[in-house]
Amino acid sequence: MKHSLRFLLLAALPLVGIAQQIDDATRRQYNEILEREHKGGRISQQERALLMSVYPKLNPPRDSMGMIALTDLGKDSYKGEQGGLYPGGENSPPPQHLKAGLEIANRIVPLNADGHPAGDGKIALLSIGMSNTTMEYQTFMKRAAEDKELNPRLVLVDGAQGGQSAVETSDPHANYWKVVDQRIAAAGVTANQVQAVWMFQVIVAPFRPFPADARRLQSLMADTLRLAHERFPNLKIAYLSSRIYAGYAAVPQNPEPHSYESGFAPKWIIADQIAGFPEFNYDPARGSVRFPWVAWGPYMWADGVKGRKDGVVWPREDFGPDGMHPSMLGREKVAKMLLQFLKTDPTSRPWFVAQ
Numbered sequence: 001m002k003h004s005l006r007f008l009l010l011a012a013l014p015l016v017g018i019a020q021q022i023d024d025a026t027r028r029q030y031n032e033i034l035e036r037e038h039k040g041g042r043i044s045q046q047e048r049a050l051l052m053s054v055y056p057k058l059n060p061p062r063d064s065m066g067m068i069a070l071t072d073l074g075k076d077s078y079k080g081e082q083g084g085l086y087p088g089g090e091n092s093p094p095p096q097h098l099k100a101g102l103e104i105a106n107r108i109v110p111l112n113a114d115g116h117p118a119g120d121g122k123i124a125l126l127s128i129g130m131s132n133t134t135m136e137y138q139t140f141m142k143r144a145a146e147d148k149e150l151n152p153r154l155v156l157v158d159g160a161q162g163g164q165s166a167v168e169t170s171d172p173h174a175n176y177w178k179v180v181d182q183r184i185a186a187a188g189v190t191a192n193q194v195q196a197v198w199m200f201q202v203i204v205a206p207f208r209p210f211p212a213d214a215r216r217l218q219s220l221m222a223d224t225l226r227l228a229h230e231r232f233p234n235l236k237i238a239y240l241s242s243r244i245y246a247g248y249a250a251v252p253q254n255p256e257p258h259s260y261e262s263g264f265a266p267k268w269i270i271a272d273q274i275a276g277f278p279e280f281n282y283d284p285a286r287g288s289v290r291f292p293w294v295a296w297g298p299y300m301w302a303d304g305v306k307g308r309k310d311g312v313v314w315p316r317e318d319f320g321p322d323g324m325h326p327s328m329l330g331r332e333k334v335a336k337m338l339l340q341f342l343k344t345d346p347t348s349r350p351w352f353v354a355q
Helices: 002-019 024-038 045-058 095-105 131-145 175-186 212-231 264-274 328-344
Strands: 123-129 154-158 194-200 237-240 293-296
Touching: 024 045, 095 237, 095 293, 123 131, 123 175, 123 212, 131 154, 131 194, 131 328, 154 175, 194 212, 212 237, 212 264, 237 264, 264 293
Parallel strands: 123 154, 123 194, 194 237, 237 293
Antiparallel strands: none
8 A cells, every 4th residue: 555655646746846837827828728629619820839838748648547447347436427338337238228229230221322121222330520530430441341251231431530529520510511421422322321320529628527528528429419310311320439548648639537537428328318318219119219229339448558357458559649649559459349349249240240
């Protein structure tokens, strides 16, 4: 215990020393810019440069944050919120939710351009998200193109775009969706053929104590999924993920502990659907359908080099120069996780893998 306490005290010393190098006026300016960006306001290149120079001085990179992955947290809690990916601290969906997902998965079949079943039709799987999402999904698409076990009627479409946070994807008038439409057309499919989504999202420059920013992200992600359901009439399933480790971040776009805490947003969305809230309804027998069936995709966060129980770790070489975006090593790691998930999960295997 004495050794642990000494380590924590020593680890805290650099933070204190570096923080003292920032004068009060600069710190106030830094906080004002962050808050404005968080609310969607524009910032100048000069202000951006100030953020980039001050942030790493206040928040030096760490190869571990000491937090426990949701998959390992189980029935224990983080700041009053229970761990696990699903209700009750579990990492698997409740039987009834899984049963519904299996039934829906078996209804995902090739569709023609008008959305009608056709042997020569297509099944489109669309990504929704921001810069990390598109980097990782593009690598996933390359891996999938080399995999001979996948359904030949499957079409992968990358709808994720750099600089497009949950604020943009939740806005029906955002240019984001125009680009998505263009990419769907370029892939040779239509909106009627999009039947599944993989999404993970963030809000830019979070700064409020937990759970405020995680709750805001939950709301924006839910709005994004409702919008996707409206735009893609045959969307049936959405798999949700959250960010990878961000302890090395040299920029304030989505640092720790917010990257870790963002994992509660998809967890809460899924829990609300399981609880039967009407705004998350996917079952026409229960009323108006406003949402796809949702479940976790791969859970990707681990505590840096300390990792988690299943062996996943995030060393510094998995990230690019800014410590936030994945390097090619990091992208390959996520692509492998996503491909493995889709090939083995009982709700994706029926339509993702050749039968």
